[in-house]
Amino acid sequence: MNPADIAWMLAATALVLLMTPALGFFYGGLVRSKNALNTMMMSVSALGVVGISWALAGYSIAFAPGNAFSGNLSRAFLSGVGLEAQGSIPHVLFFSYQGTFAIITAALISGAIVERMRFAPYVAFLFAWSIFVYAPVAHWVWGGGWLSRLGALDFAGGTVVHVNAAAAALVAAAVLKPRKDFARQAILPHNVPFTLLGAGLLWFGWFGFNAGSALGANNSAALAFTNTMFAPVATLSVWTMLDLVRSRRVTAVGGATAIVVGLVAVTPAAGFVSPMSAILLGAAAALPSYYALLWRARTSLDDSLDVVAAHGVGGTVGALLTGILAQKSWNGVSDGLLFGNPRQLAIQAAAVGAVALYSAGTTWGILKLVAAVVPLRASAREEGLGLDVTQHGEEAYTQGEGAILVLPDTPGPPVPMSEPVLAPGGGAS
Amino acid sequence: MRGLTLHRVQGHGGETERVETYRGTTVKMELSEKVRLEIGVSDHFVEPTVRAILSAAQTGAVGDGKIFVLPVEKVYRIRTAEEDQAAVTPVG
Numbered sequence: 001m002n003p004a005d006i007a008w009m010l011a012a013t014a015l016v017l018l019m020t021p022a023l024g025f026f027y028g029g030l031v032r033s034k035n036a037l038n039t040m041m042m043s044v045s046a047l048g049v050v051g052i053s054w055a056l057a058g059y060s061i062a063f064a065p066g067n068a069f070s071g072n073l074s075r076a077f078l079s080g081v082g083l084e085a086q087g088s089i090p091h092v093l094f095f096s097y098q099g100t101f102a103i104i105t106a107a108l109i110s111g112a113i114v115e116r117m118r119f120a121p122y123v124a125f126l127f128a129w130s131i132f133v134y135a136p137v138a139h140w141v142w143g144g145g146w147l148s149r150l151g152a153l154d155f156a157g158g159t160v161v162h163v164n165a166a167a168a169a170l171v172a173a174a175v176l177k178p179r180k181d182f183a184r185q186a187i188l189p190h191n192v193p194f195t196l197l198g199a200g201l202l203w204f205g206w207f208g209f210n211a212g213s214a215l216g217a218n219n220s221a222a223l224a225f226t227n228t229m230f231a232p233v234a235t236l237s238v239w240t241m242l243d244l245v246r247s248r249r250v251t252a253v254g255g256a257t258a259i260v261v262g263l264v265a266v267t268p269a270a271g272f273v274s275p276m277s278a279i280l281l282g283a284a285a286a287l288p289s290y291y292a293l294l295w296r297a298r299t300s301l302d303d304s305l306d307v308v309a310a311h312g313v314g315g316t317v318g319a320l321l322t323g324i325l326a327q328k329s330w331n332g333v334s335d336g337l338l339f340g341n342p343r344q345l346a347i348q349a350a351a352v353g354a355v356a357l358y359s360a361g362t363t364w365g366i367l368k369l370v371a372a373v374v375p376l377r378a379s380a381r382e383e384g385l386g387l388d389v390t391q392h393g394e395e396a397y398t399q400g401e402g403a404i405l406v407l408p409d410t411p412g413p414p415v416p417m418s419e420p421v422l423a424p425g426g427g428a429s
Numbered sequence: 430m431r432g433l434t435l436h437r438v439q440g441h442g443g444e445t446e447r448v449e450t451y452r453g454t455t456v457k458m459e460l461s462e463k464v465r466l467e468i469g470v471s472d473h474f475v476e477p478t479v480r481a482i483l484s485a486a487q488t489g490a491v492g493d494g495k496i497f498v499l500p501v502e503k504v505y506r507i508r509t510a511e512e513d514q515a516a517v518t519p520v521g
Contacts, residue, residue, distance in 0.1 A: 381488075381490075384488075389447055389449070393447075393448060393449045393450050394449055394450070394451060395449065398449075398458075399439065399460075401439055401460055402439060402441065402458060402459040402460025403449075403456040403457070403458050403459070403460075404446075404456060404457045404459055405454070405455075405456055406448070406455040406456060406457055408453075408455070
């Protein structure tokens, strides 16, 4: 084991964990104030429920030895996950680090179903999804499964995390159906500064996500770190230009979105391409997502916070460009199309397609199963009142006026002292 | 009818109180968020205005609110100094 690797991976794990509450801020700012807490809790509760599912079974399915499609259950309940080396870091640290990925991937899906899904079925969905979708897909690409044997390049999870979550989001938005106000009323972000704060914290955390995926303090981490800084820089610049050309105004929500799109796109490529290629990749990734966002808003698909346009389109573009721009002289693993290996592009496309199909199908099955037990949708009345009050019994922005303290040990209704013991005409009733 | 003023207010109209809990502190919220509209119209616009509010604001639940129709003594439009009926007639 290597102390420098351990130190960096400790920090990287904390950085990635921070991304989930950051996502809560990013998403929370984009919804109406009556749904702010519910939306943020959809991310926060993933920290709990997916963290648990990861320890119980998810980690084993993803990283224990097994067949091409799934790990076995030999690491379930953390059996055999101790202080021994996993690569150059302790096994427990590798387990924690990978757990933060499972958490944020599941939380990403929530952007497609905000402002209308009941909370208990959401939590049940997260638990099942992290075990039956995230864990096997992570095994395919990182746990020695069939996509890794095929040679798919996914440095930090463009396919495992972003394409995977976006395919689930697409299905979830379709199954949940649009919000009652969708395309009838203007639904505006209630706190754009929150969204910018979330984007900033996501970028900060993403250094752990991408550079940590080198699993050590080494050259690969330095390359991934640099690319994680400069790809979004390019996306943000191109997005700014697109905004200027289209409407002569550079928007803040657009800026926050551009940062996320750039980060998503560079995720699969981070340790595989040169920094100049990363800048090119970031710039190219802006266009498809920018126009996908504009197009989606005119369709009847209420993917409310555009998980598909940002993570699905961005993740696919990133995965394919990884197959084009990868350079063995930088990564020591494989070249892409531009450097004489056209087969890599085909492998990348196959990986994206397979993961999207599996994720979409299984997500549909899980949602239908949960829906057979409890309704997924809040009622129209609950949707009107907002999910903060109806699902959580809290409000994001309370005035406190007219609030009456309910004392914990308040007995039943008080009996007036003057009331006669026997009611008039009293008798046994 | 084109002009109106909207206030965001808090009120209680007999609806059931919301119970909220913040870290062990449970409260009954007796005031709900409401909007109060003030609309000045000439006599023959009163009925259509009331009908419009009734059809748009009615959910059928307690707490939907009230419409009060009040006489107005005098109206001036500040921009033109027009009075009464002319002051509440939209331009153009």
